[in-house]
Amino acid sequence: MTGRRPAATVVDALLDSAARTPDRTAFQVVERSQDTFALSYADVCRLIARTVSGLTAQGIDAADRVILVLPTSRDFLSVYLGCLHAGVVPVVAAEPTTGSMARYCAHLGRLVAHAGAVRVVTTDELAGALAPSLPVPVITPDALRGAQAPLGAPRATPDSLAHLQATSGSTGAPKLAVIRHGNLVANVRAIAEAIRGTADDTLVSWLPLFHDMGLVGISYALHAGIPMVLADPLNFLRNPMSWLHWISRYRGTLSPAPSSAFHICARVAGKRPPEGLDLSTWRVALCGAEPVHEATLRAFQAAFGPFGLSETTLRPVYGLAEATLAVTISDVTRPYTVDRVDAEAVAARGYAEPRAAGDPRTTGMMCVGPVVPGHTLRVVDPDGKPLPDRVIGEIEVAGPSVIDGYLPGPGGATADAAEGATAAEDGVRGPDGHLRTGDLGYRLDGELYVTGRSKDIVIIAGRNYVPDQVERFVEAVLQSPRTPAVVAVGVRDATLHTEQLHLLLDERLAQGRDRQDLTGRVSHALDETFGINGVTYHWVPRARLPRTTSGKIQRHLCRRMIEDGTIDAHRATAPLSGRA
Numbered sequence: 001m002t003g004r005r006p007a008a009t010v011v012d013a014l015l016d017s018a019a020r021t022p023d024r025t026a027f028q029v030v031e032r033s034q035d036t037f038a039l040s041y042a043d044v045c046r047l048i049a050r051t052v053s054g055l056t057a058q059g060i061d062a063a064d065r066v067i068l069v070l071p072t073s074r075d076f077l078s079v080y081l082g083c084l085h086a087g088v089v090p091v092v093a094a095e096p097t098t099g100s101m102a103r104y105c106a107h108l109g110r111l112v113a114h115a116g117a118v119r120v121v122t123t124d125e126l127a128g129a130l131a132p133s134l135p136v137p138v139i140t141p142d143a144l145r146g147a148q149a150p151l152g153a154p155r156a157t158p159d160s161l162a163h164l165q166a167t168s169g170s171t172g173a174p175k176l177a178v179i180r181h182g183n184l185v186a187n188v189r190a191i192a193e194a195i196r197g198t199a200d201d202t203l204v205s206w207l208p209l210f211h212d213m214g215l216v217g218i219s220y221a222l223h224a225g226i227p228m229v230l231a232d233p234l235n236f237l238r239n240p241m242s243w244l245h246w247i248s249r250y251r252g253t254l255s256p257a258p259s260s261a262f263h264i265c266a267r268v269a270g271k272r273p274p275e276g277l278d279l280s281t282w283r284v285a286l287c288g289a290e291p292v293h294e295a296t297l298r299a300f301q302a303a304f305g306p307f308g309l310s311e312t313t314l315r316p317v318y319g320l321a322e323a324t325l326a327v328t329i330s331d332v333t334r335p336y337t338v339d340r341v342d343a344e345a346v347a348a349r350g351y352a353e354p355r356a357a358g359d360p361r362t363t364g365m366m367c368v369g370p371v372v373p374g375h376t377l378r379v380v381d382p383d384g385k386p387l388p389d390r391v392i393g394e395i396e397v398a399g400p401s402v403i404d405g406y407l408p409g410p411g412g413a414t415a416d417a418a419e420g421a422t423a424a425e426d427g428v429r430g431p432d433g434h435l436r437t438g439d440l441g442y443r444l445d446g447e448l449y450v451t452g453r454s455k456d457i458v459i460i461a462g463r464n465y466v467p468d469q470v471e472r473f474v475e476a477v478l479q480s481p482r483t484p485a486v487v488a489v490g491v492r493d494a495t496l497h498t499e500q501l502h503l504l505l506d507e508r509l510a511q512g513r514d515r516q517d518l519t520g521r522v523s524h525a526l527d528e529t530f531g532i533n534g535v536t537y538h539w540v541p542r543a544r545l546p547r548t549t550s551g552k553i554q555r556h557l558c559r560r561m562i563e564d565g566t567i568d569a570h571r572a573t574a575p576l577s578g579r580a
Contacts (some may be wrong), residue, residue: 003121005484006189007185007223008156008157008158008181008185008374008544009084009156009157009162009181009185010084010154010156010162010181010184010185010186010188010219010222010223010493011081011084011085011154011156011181012093012154013222013223013224014026014041014044014045014081014222015045015151015154015223015461016225017041017222017225018041018042018044018045021041021225022040022041022042022045023040023041023042024040024041024227025039025040025227026040026041026043026044026221026222026227026228027039027044027077027221027227027228027229027230028227028229028230028250029072029073029074029077029230029231030072030229030230030231030232030246031057031071031072031074031232032071032073032232032234032235036102036237036373037074038252039074039077044077044081045151045299046072046148047074047077047078047081047082047218047482048078048080048081048082048085048151049148049149049150049151050082050144050145050146050147050148050149051078051079051081051082051083051086051144051145052082052085052086052142052146052151052152053146053147053148053149053469054082054144054145055082055083055086055144055431056086056145056146056171057086058119058139058143058144058164059148060086060088060118060119061087061088062086062087062088062155062160063087063088063161064088064118064119064163065088065089065090065091065115065116065117065118066079066083066088066089066090066091066117066118066119066120066121066576067090067091067092067108067111067112067115067117067119067120067121067579068080068090068092068093068097068121068122069093069094069095069120069121069122069123069126069130070121070122070123070141071095071123071232071234072206072208072209072230072231072233073232075141076209077218077230078141078145078374079121079141079144080092081208081218081219082144082256083154083163084154084156084162084181084368085151085154086154086155086156087154087155087156087160089161089163089164090161090163090164090224091111091115091117091163091164091166092163092174092209092210092215092497093108093111093166093210094208094210095126098228098539100183101129102133103357105129105130105133105134106133108120108130108133108221109133109134109135111135111166112135112136113135114176114264114407114409115137115164115176115407118136118137119134119136119137119138119139120134120137120138120139121138121139121140121141121143121144122138122139122140123140123246124140124142127139127140128529130497131560133370146374148339153462157181158180158181158182158185159180159181159182160180160181160186160306161178161179161180161181162179162180162183163215163464164176164177164178164179164407164487165177165179165212165215165321166210166319166321167321167406168432173385174548175406175407176404176406176407177321177322177406178401178404178405178406178407179321179324179403180403182196182400183218183400183401183403184219184266184324185219185223185403186324186374186401187216187323187324187326187372187401188216188220188223188224189218189223189374190326190373190374190375190399190401191220191325191326191329191372192223192224193222193372193373194326194329194330194332194369194372194373195283195284195286195315195329195373196253197224197226197254198199199224199225199226200226200253201224201226201253201254201283202226202227202228202250202251202252202253202254202281203217203220203226203228203229203252203253203254203255203384204228204229204231204243204247204250204252204254204255205217205223205228205229205230205231205255205256206231206232206233206235206236206242206243206246206257207233207256207257208233210330211289212319212321212324212325213256213288213289213319213325213485215576216234216324216463217230217256218230218480222234227250227275228329229246229250229252231243231246235316236261240261240264240268240536241265241268241269241274242267243255243257243261243265243434244265244274244277244279244304244307244494245276245277245565246494247279247281247282248276248277248278248279251281252281252282252286253281253282253283254283254286255282255285255288256285256286256288256317257285257286257287258287258288258289258290258551259287259288259289259290259291259292259293259296260290260483260551262285262287262292262296262297262299262314263299263300263482263483265300265303265304266296266300266302266303266304267299267482268498269303269304270299270303274304274307276530277304277307277308278307278308279304279307279309279313279507280307280308280309280310280336281308282313282331282575283310283311283313284309284313284315285314285315286315286317286326286329287311287314287315287316287317287540288316288317288318288319288368290321290551290552291366291450291468291472291501292316292366292368293366293472293477293483293551294338294364294366295472296483297314297316297336300314301314306501311335312332312333312334312335314335314336315329315330315332315336315369316331316336316366316367316368316369317334317368317369317572318368318369318439318441318448318450320437320439321403321405322402322403322428322435322437323397323399323401323402324401324402324403325401326366326372326401327371327372327375327377327395327437327448327545328369328370328371328372328377328447328448329368329370330367330369330447331369331370336366337366337367337447338364338365338366339352339354339364339365339366339367339444339449340354340355340357340362340363340364341353341354341355341362341363341364341365342354342355342359342361342362342363343361343362343469343473343529343530344361344365344529344530344531345454346363346392346464346466346469346533347463347464347465347466347530348463348531350391350392350393350464351391351392352365352390352391352392352442352444352449352512353390353392354357354453360528360529361529363473363482363527365442365449365467366449366450367444367447367448367449368447368448368449368450369447369448369562370446370447371448372395372399372401374401375397375398375399375400375401375402376397376398376399376434377395377396377397377398377443377448378395378396378434378443379391379393379394379395379396379441379442379443379448380393380394380396381393381394382394384430387442387443388543389442389443389444389445390442390443390444390466392440392442392451392513393401393440393441393442394437394438394439394440395437395439395440395441395450396430396435396437397434397435397437398429398432398434398435400434401434402429402433403428404428404429405428405429406428417444436507438453438454438497439452440452440453440454440456440457440466441455441490448492451466451469452466452468452469453484454468455556456555456556457490458470458488458489458490459490459498459499460490460498460500460501460532461498463531465490465501465530467487467488467489467533467555470486470501470503470526470530470532471484471486471488473489473491473525473526473529473530474486474488474503474505474522474525474526477521477522477524477525478505478509478518478521480506480508482505482508482545483514484506485504485505485506485508485509486503486506487503487504487545487553487555487558488501488502488503488504488555489502489504489555489559489562490502490559491536491559491562491563500535501526501532501533501534501535501536501538502536502537502538502559502562503522503535503536503537503538504538504540504545504558504567505518505538506540506541506542507536507539507540507541507542508542510539515539517538519535519537521537522537523535537560538567540566544567545558546558546561
């Protein structure tokens, strides 16, 4: 990876860097104010020492859980890393948005109960609003800023809990994945080997720290002993191009992001061409956390290739919290790969049959690469039998990054049971140690292609349709300038005894255009390409679509809104054609 002696925990790696190169920059923190603060390894250790002292003064012991509701900042690093050193288990939660504070407090209260947390640590601004609604003390980072004292031996071990990570909640209620220090180190090592990490790398990230892709980035940088530019996500939201300027300014080599971020930047560049960028150092851009689309990567490459972006930089990946983070990473030595397949064969037979690029029934499947080193991956049928190449089934993964289980909820076993949680208690792994991901895909020449979530699949007359493929197809038909602008869900029709496709369309797509004409064009195209008919359309404001804290559409809640009539939609149902 970087020539360093492998450390057993991220904390050990940090202490090793502080001993060897105390004055070297560990973090450039770009806070919400846009002020930037450089922290050396020695600085980080001083912050941690005060936090460890503060935790002791607060009576917070090893294995206690603490909820962090903090922006990306020096305070976050101090509290989070101080918890890791002290053996305290942090649970990073999203800050409240512009929605109802009462609803947010109720959500946070459930998280406190589920985690068995003993404190909530938040900002001065939020502490007063949260404290009356929560059953545990709410404190600020100042309360954890104890007396400066020598930093003792860390309490973290490979078998102890590092943090609890909320799953995405895109197909149901979020769960808390139990991430141990051993899981964390195994995953960052595997990532480093897959991307050919070096001691000369610099990581740039603005990703939310309540999301695994953002939080594990901190561990990656510390374990690899490389500098990290850590920016508040609001700075990206205010000015998406700031991300690329950080890469240019700090000579970033590694910078991951969700597919939507690449889409946004390409769109902004199309309206206001950037100036003064140098992206020639950007070696690896891991693109994941949501489905990765060829059109997005193509547009991003076209927009920023002139600024030195290499054709091998964009790297589609696949991962999930239950595997700590990364499961597969596409080959960093060649451009990304798209498999052209027959859309109807995928739906009717669950087989990714190759098809020519120009054929109207062709759809593209993005390669997300081979499984990360030290792990195994297979695609299986409902009975758990491995499937041959190009046959779609459930993705299973095994290896040292895969968690033991989820934290038992407050209605079941006590929170303390998590320290001894096993796969048998919560069904995360099968008898042979493989995690059933609930995701569908196929393998080809040792690499994975993800087709969707099993819970989201729309089943019409025995044919399985992948919502994401349908959504991107419809957006292309409507020439949507934004994504996601379409949500596809299947709703059971009691008369037809099968599901029918419902499309939730962002009402902005119809601005200045006739809705009936638009839905007619979509119906014709869906019938021609996928053999889908009898579609029901719902024009909805974007804000009405239920999302997770990381922005993923919650299709199960969309389905419920349709079933109970609360979608309150314009309906334009195309007549059944009788086509099977």
